[in-house]
Amino acid sequence: MAKTFQVTFDAADPRALGEFWCAVLGYVRDAPPEGFTTWEEALTAWGLPEERWNDKNAVSDPDGVGPRIFIQKVPEPKTAKNRVHLDVNVGEGLRGEERAARVRAEAERVSSLGATVVNEGxxxxxxxxxxxxxxxNEFCLQ
Structure with a gap:
């Protein structure tokens, strides 16, 4: 039986990292709970101090196909290579130089959003x- 899952990232700025992944994957920020029009309204009603409003964030595939990404604030910075990473398939169905060109174009786009290219393979x-x-956090475009 297939199981659903989410991918969790540790972050210094969950809201900003969520915006990045929304732009890369075409995801959207999870809607506030029923009865609230904004997250700020919900967090205020729950009595959460404003300095904690960016402790957590979640983004999801609007089509419900891809996994949810949950982002939690942690005090320490990333210090080592990821043991798990996302592979984002942007060249599906393409081969050779056409695929490489598509992947390079997407790398340029996500670099403009704040990503850094490490290497090609x-x-x-x-x-x-x-x-x-x-x-x-490392990830691959393929």
């Missing part, structure tokens, strides 16, 4: 670019 007809999101 290719093997057995596949092509990918490794990047870091604005908080240093």
């Amino acid at each position: 290719s093997e057995l007809g596949d092509f990918w670019i490794v990047l870091r999101d604005p908080e240093g």
Whole structure:
């Protein structure tokens, strides 16, 4: 039986990192709970101090296909290579130089959003670019 899951990121700025992943993946920020028009309204009603409003964030695929991404604030910065990372398939159905061009174009777009290119790789007809999101988490475009 298939299980649903979410991917969780640690972050210094959950709201900003959520905006980045929304722009990269076409995701949207999760809606506030029923009965509230904004998250600020909900957090105020719950008595959460304003300095804690950016402790958590969640973004989801509006089509309900991809996993939810939950982002939680942590005090320490990222210090080592990820043991798990996202592979974002932007060149599906393309081969060779056409695929590489599509992946490079997407790397340029996400770099303008705050990502940093680490390196390019290719093997057995596949092509990918490794990047870091604005908080240093590695991911691949392929």
